[in-house]
Amino acid sequence: MSQENKVSKSKLHGLWALTNRELKKWYKAPVVFVLTLVQPILWLGLLGNALNLRSLVSPDSLALPPSLVAEFTADQLALLQDFISGLGNSMMQGTFGTDSYISFMAVGMIVFTALFTTMFSGMSIVWDRRLGFLNKALSTPVSRAVIILSKVLSATLRAMFQATIILIIAIPFGFAVGAAFTPLSILGVYAFLFLLCVGLSSMFIAINIRSRSNETPMAVMNLLNMPLTFASSAFFPISRMPGWLQAIASVNPLSYAIDGCRQLLINDTINYSQLLFQYAYVGIFAVVLSSIGIILSWRYLNK
Amino acid sequence: MSQNEDVIKVENLTKVFNKTLVAVDHINFNVKKGEIFGFLGPNGAGKTTTINMLITVLKPTSGKAEILCHDIAKQSDAVRYSIGVVPQEYTADEDLTGLENIMLCADMYGIPRYISKKRAADLLELVELTKFKDKKTQTYSGGMRRRLELASGLINRPKVLFLDEPTLGLDVQTRAATWNYIKTLKKEFGMTLFMTTHYLEEADSLCDRIAIIDHGKIVVVGTPEELKDSIGGDIITLSIQKNTDITDIIKKIPQVKEVKLDDKTYTIKTESAELTAPLIIEAIRKEGHIVSKLSLTKPTLNEVYLQYTGKSMRDQADESRERMGHGLMMRRPH
Numbered sequence A: 001m002s003q004e005n006k007v008s009k010s011k012l013h014g015l016w017a018l019t020n021r022e023l024k025k026w027y028k029a030p031v032v033f034v035l036t037l038v039q040p041i042l043w044l045g046l047l048g049n050a051l052n053l054r055s056l057v058s059p060d061s062l063a064l065p066p067s068l069v070a071e072f073t074a075d076q077l078a079l080l081q082d083f084i085s086g087l088g089n090s091m092m093q094g095t096f097g098t099d100s101y102i103s104f105m106a107v108g109m110i111v112f113t114a115l116f117t118t119m120f121s122g123m124s125i126v127w128d129r130r131l132g133f134l135n136k137a138l139s140t141p142v143s144r145a146v147i148i149l150s151k152v153l154s155a156t157l158r159a160m161f162q163a164t165i166i167l168i169i170a171i172p173f174g175f176a177v178g179a180a181f182t183p184l185s186i187l188g189v190y191a192f193l194f195l196l197c198v199g200l201s202s203m204f205i206a207i208n209i210r211s212r213s214n215e216t217p218m219a220v221m222n223l224l225n226m227p228l229t230f231a232s233s234a235f236f237p238i239s240r241m242p243g244w245l246q247a248i249a250s251v252n253p254l255s256y257a258i259d260g261c262r263q264l265l266i267n268d269t270i271n272y273s274q275l276l277f278q279y280a281y282v283g284i285f286a287v288v289l290s291s292i293g294i295i296l297s298w299r300y301l302n303k
Numbered sequence B: 001m002s003q004n005e006d007v008i009k010v011e012n013l014t015k016v017f018n019k020t021l022v023a024v025d026h027i028n029f030n031v032k033k034g035e036i037f038g039f040l041g042p043n044g045a046g047k048t049t050t051i052n053m054l055i056t057v058l059k060p061t062s063g064k065a066e067i068l069c070h071d072i073a074k075q076s077d078a079v080r081y082s083i084g085v086v087p088q089e090y091t092a093d094e095d096l097t098g099l100e101n102i103m104l105c106a107d108m109y110g111i112p113r114y115i116s117k118k119r120a121a122d123l124l125e126l127v128e129l130t131k132f133k134d135k136k137t138q139t140y141s142g143g144m145r146r147r148l149e150l151a152s153g154l155i156n157r158p159k160v161l162f163l164d165e166p167t168l169g170l171d172v173q174t175r176a177a178t179w180n181y182i183k184t185l186k187k188e189f190g191m192t193l194f195m196t197t198h199y200l201e202e203a204d205s206l207c208d209r210i211a212i213i214d215h216g217k218i219v220v221v222g223t224p225e226e227l228k229d230s231i232g233g234d235i236i237t238l239s240i241q242k243n244t245d246i247t248d249i250i251k252k253i254p255q256v257k258e259v260k261l262d263d264k265t266y267t268i269k270t271e272s273a274e275l276t277a278p279l280i281i282e283a284i285r286k287e288g289h290i291v292s293k294l295s296l297t298k299p300t301l302n303e304v305y306l307q308y309t310g311k312s313m314r315d316q317a318d319e320s321r322e323r324m325g326h327g328l329m330m331r332r333p334h
């Protein structure tokens, strides 16, 4: 009998069980799983090609008027076209740090996907409340913090898996790593994603934790997502934005994670002091927001 | 612990929502070991709020309660380890199988796998879900989901089991079957049960004691018999052939407590209908009247309920079923 009643009194018991509960909804549902793979293909294929900025500066797009062409010899013309091509490459290098927009965008996309994965994970706590699961969990000895952490962890693991898929899918679309890339860079990218997801996920849970309906948090999250996505370096470099937008983008943690990942993956040189700062920034974001998340969970899960 | 010791002790327990809504208002009661204690009351009376405080999900605004001598506010973890909960809603995750759900519950209690695997299998067998254990719970019927909730609530071998409207929304047969499971499980594990219901017949036939709660206040506590007696005993209704008023004749009989004449029918309250009825018939005959119709009724909880809450049970059962329907329609997105 005494053995029968043996239970783990560890503060973290139940963490994996609750995390796995969330993950099962995804990897055990074939449709949902396939859709998470199809989505990056569509994004890379459509947006990556529709916004192929490289093609803006090319001999085709900058075709010379026929009257001008007549004045050059064939040799001179070839030279001119080489020059325009070179101009395009250096514009790409100067603006995006790589001459392939797909490579630039793929890195933006892994972070963008992390944003959405953490957002949906934050919303799931409202469902847990409405369907009574939350109350059931709260009546068991599982720690309040573990309930929150399981959501953070599941979103983080899912986002990291999706990032891997995006990068693999991006290869046939023309994704190419930079000269500074080493296998260790992949770990570095996971570290960025981990920190960012912990922060974002805690933030979205904090927004949803008091709510019994999805409407208000949805409105708040939509309001947040626009600036988080577009006032960041996800699809366009900050240095080319107007000043006021730069101001927003340069406090946006997404930008730091994205820029850090780009340094590791697609740039030809790595600025290590910058990289360190990027880790520190995203790290502090993660610590501050997960602390807020845990404090709020204590407050609002113990009403 | 001695047989008569109180397993649940509640003192002036109060919950106020948003500073104004008094959902539970200074309630007091004790539940004895091994007892089935029922909370009966209309919608919004405060039943679920009371349970939520006792199971440590909600913090009381004031007052206190102890479960197995553990304070619900100060020793909530000790309370959580010793109780089982079957909530009003179907809380099982629809995207998981029955077995996965019950194992998740076990993991939340921190029960080691080598114990919980066997226990889960036994419990699923007891509630006859073994065949369906690997099916997602979204394919389960209402009765099956209830049984799964029941099995999950017992995974930690609780000493006290809380059941919040355990048969809400089930049809009559499934309700009866569910209660058979509950009774079997109670016998098997020797638990104390705290339940809420608004099915009077259930409260009457299952509960050792009942508290009627209305507007957050307990209006009366007692065994079903005590409650029925409290409204003044049995009821005799009779009519006579002639159209004369014989109220005074009936009133003269000492055992008669109250007589009302309504549309030629006399409604008589008395301690015991069986003993008083012959006396009344005798008295009426002596005066030359002939009884044409006679019926004896024992009061049911329905009369008790009506007397204490001023509401009939019927309309509410329908209302609740509607609420439940909405609950079932809400599906969780991926």
Ligand SMILES: Nc1ncnc2c1ncn2[C@@H]1O[C@H](COP(=O)(O)OP(=O)(O)O)[C@@H](O)[C@H]1O
Binding pocket: B017, B018, B021, B023, B041, B042, B043, B044, B045, B046, B047, B048, B049, B050
């Ligand atoms: N979380 C909450 N916030 C505000 N009011 C609540 C909350 N939960 C319940 N109430 C209110 O408290 C009262 C009692 O509700 P409840 O305990 O659910 O009743 P019952 O279970 O007896 O139907 C109701 O008026 C209900 O609206």
Ligand SMILES: [Mg+2]
Binding pocket: B047, B048, B049, B088, B164
């Ligand atoms: Mg209720």
